[in-house]
Amino acid sequence: MNPDRQCMSDAIRDSLTSRIFDGTLKAGDRLVELEIAREFDTSQTPVREALRELESLRLVDSAPYRGTWVRGISDREMVEAYAVRGVLEQLAAELAAPRLKGDVAEIRESLSLIHESARVGDIEGYAKHNLDFHRGIVLASDNEVLIQSWDRLSFEARVRLHLRSQHEPRLIERAREHDEPVDALERGDGVTAGRLLRKHAESCKQRWLDRSLTTEVDESIPERQPVNASYLS
Amino acid sequence: MNPDRQCMSDAIRDSLTSRIFDGTLKAGDRLVELEIAREFDTSQTPVREALRELESLRLVDSAPYRGTWVRGISDREMVEAYAVRGVLEQLAAELAAPRLKGDVAEIRESLSLIHESARVGDIEGYAKHNLDFHRGIVLASDNEVLIQSWDRLSFEARVRLHLRSQHEPRLIERAREHDEPVDALERGDGVTAGRLLRKHAESCKQRWLDRSLTTEVDESIPERQPVNASYLS
DNA sequence: CACCTGTATATTATCGATAATGAGCCTGCG
DNA sequence: CGCAGGCTCATTATCGATAATATACAGGTG
Structure with missing residues (x-):
């Protein structure tokens, strides 16, 4: 702050x-x-x-x-957050397009790192560059309130907390979902880029939903660790 | 929390x-x-x-x-916030529609209070019921993350802080902008309701922009009050 | 007179200690 | 054996005092 x-x-x-x-x-x-x-x-x-x-x-x-x-983050909350993220990034793209004037070099940089991480199966790297990519578009909106709202979703925390439980991520395929929005941004079509980004968030959300339905094992959030130990020790 | x-x-x-x-x-x-x-x-x-x-x-x-x-809230920030609010409420309407199943009684209640306040020129009341109305739709989304994000925009603070400086609010006309979204919600058309709500936010934003351009007087935010007084007193 | 420097003061940041509270344990009763 | 009430202690919430810092002012210098 x-x-x-x-x-x-x-x-x-x-x-x-x-x-x-x-x-x-x-x-x-x-x-x-x-x-x-x-x-x-x-x-x-x-x-x-x-x-x-x-x-x-x-x-x-x-x-x-x-x-x-x-705090634990439930699957439900992840799904909710993806929905919000979708519309925030939609707005971000719409605002960013006229400001970028086709200069998406920086965004493409993140994008290629995403693809690279996907290719070698580096989940951690994928997550990192993916966040950079999305945040980059949000930053390009130059709307401080929007940036704050997006940051407050704490996707970094969310993703990392669940990173360890990710199976079969299909990274290469997922990485491709980022290409089209960037193309749209490059030609200044913020509305299309926004629509695509929202769709992307929706598909992330859907993947999470599917995952949470199949992985029904102990999805409960640890409420709180019991008090340390007895004072008898 | x-x-x-x-x-x-x-x-x-x-x-x-x-x-x-x-x-x-x-x-x-x-x-x-x-x-x-x-x-x-x-x-x-x-x-x-x-x-x-x-x-x-x-x-x-x-x-x-x-x-x-x-903290002071600049006109620029107000404009930014309206843009974010627009997409958040768009999402809210989309999520709320299938949950409400046409039962918009509560929302209509706020709506009629808005109209009533507008009729009698009660700016304070208008602001209050207006917030109730919008927050009602957000609550109906049943998306906790969305609700939090919306609340974080602190529109209550924003509006109140600027209430005193509002001239010629054209309340009656503005109030009407709320009718159509509710109709759409009532017939379960969340997408239309969302689009209309976003448009509504855009028009609020535009009004703010116009106002801030015409009222060019001392739009600077008081940075910070000087330290109390000299210790010579 | 503008500008730099040093000093006094208001105020924040942190400390160590105390009061208040809740969780678990233990007991005794039914 | 299950459960209510009281007790103990770990831990938080608050206190009063001190250290650290920034700001305003005074004085000196060009």
């Missing part, structure tokens, strides 16, 4: 964020304030601030006097 | 929020932590938490060691 926060609470926030992203912290894991404070050799206060910020990013949940824990 | 926070920081947050909404706190006003703490007869800590939360709601801005102040 603000340019250059250099305070402790921000360092903690960033560190915890990457732990959630890289899977060190899993859904349901508890975040105990004093424990984290000890680890960062700081007091409880900045930790609390960091946790509250993570909460506003919807990465964690909390309840008064009951603590904070990593 | 969470059901029942009863702690001090939440009370402070709510109180400050309404002050921003009702104009007691204006764009650029500084929020000094210890000052607020004294007023609520509490310590600095819960005030800080409240301020951070307001920041995540984008009602205030802050910078490290420089404090917190009420």
Whole structure:
């Protein structure tokens, strides 16, 4: 939100964020304030601030006097988020087209990285470049509110959290869905690009739906880890 | 976010929020932590938490060691927000239509209040019922992520902040723009309802643009109130 | 008089300690 | 054996005090 926060609470926030992203912290894991404070050799206060910020990013949940824990993301929520993402990117494309004036070099750059990752089967890379690609279009819209709204969907977190559970991703085929929208953008046809991007999001959503229906195993979100241990130890 | 926070920081947050909404706190006003703490007869800590939360709601801005102040909303941002709102409500209508199964009673209720307010020239009432109307459709989508995204646009704050500067609102004419989308929803045609709602948002956006171009007087956002006073007093 | 530099002050960021709360355990009763 | 009530403790929420920082002003310099 603000340019250059250099305070402790921000360092903690960033560190915890990457732990959630890289899977060190899993859904349901508890975040105990004093424990984290000890680890960062700081007091409880900045930790609390960091946790509250993570909460506003919807990465964690909390309840008064009951603590904070990593939020799980249900399949339903993923599906909902793809729907929202679809219309946001549709708008982004419409706004971006007249601004880009056909200069889609940067976007094509991401696109080729997507294809490359797909070719070699690099799921992590695919996810990363895919996000860059989509965010690139959103940024090109030059609509700050739109960018914020898109960022708030936290697709980075969403995707990463589920990365490990992805089977048979058919990356090469999926990568192709990005080609047509870029072509449309290049010729300045934002409306078409938008429509295609929305369709793309819909198909991602559909894939998720299918996956969640077939993989019916333990789709429940870990509510919250039980309290540490007995104090008898 | 969470059901029942009863702690001090939440009370402070709510109180400050309404002050921003009702104009007691204006764009650029500084929020000094210890000052607020004294007023609520509490310590600095819960005030800080409240301020951070307001920041995540984008009602205030802050910078490290420089404090917190009420955020101004530029005409440009309003225009951007209307564009985003348009596509979000388009999606909302599409999702809502099949769920409502023609039962638009609740929405019509808001609609008639809009018309009534327009008839008697009650700007405040119009704004309120207008928000109820739009949010009602968003809620009917039953897409939690969408609802969150819409709420994050903070149109309540946006509209209220600018309420005082509205001239010649042509309420009656504007109110009519809501009729057709509801008709479409009633007959289950979500796509049409969505298209109309988006068009409606576009026309709100356009009105704002026109207004901001004609009212060129002091459209600058108060950056930040100067520090209290000299310590010489 | 414009501009730079140093200093005082207001204010934020953080600390360590205390109060408040909820979760689990244990007991005794039915 | 199941369950309600009280107790213990881990943990959060808040406090009061201190460290760190930015801003305004004063004074000096060209």
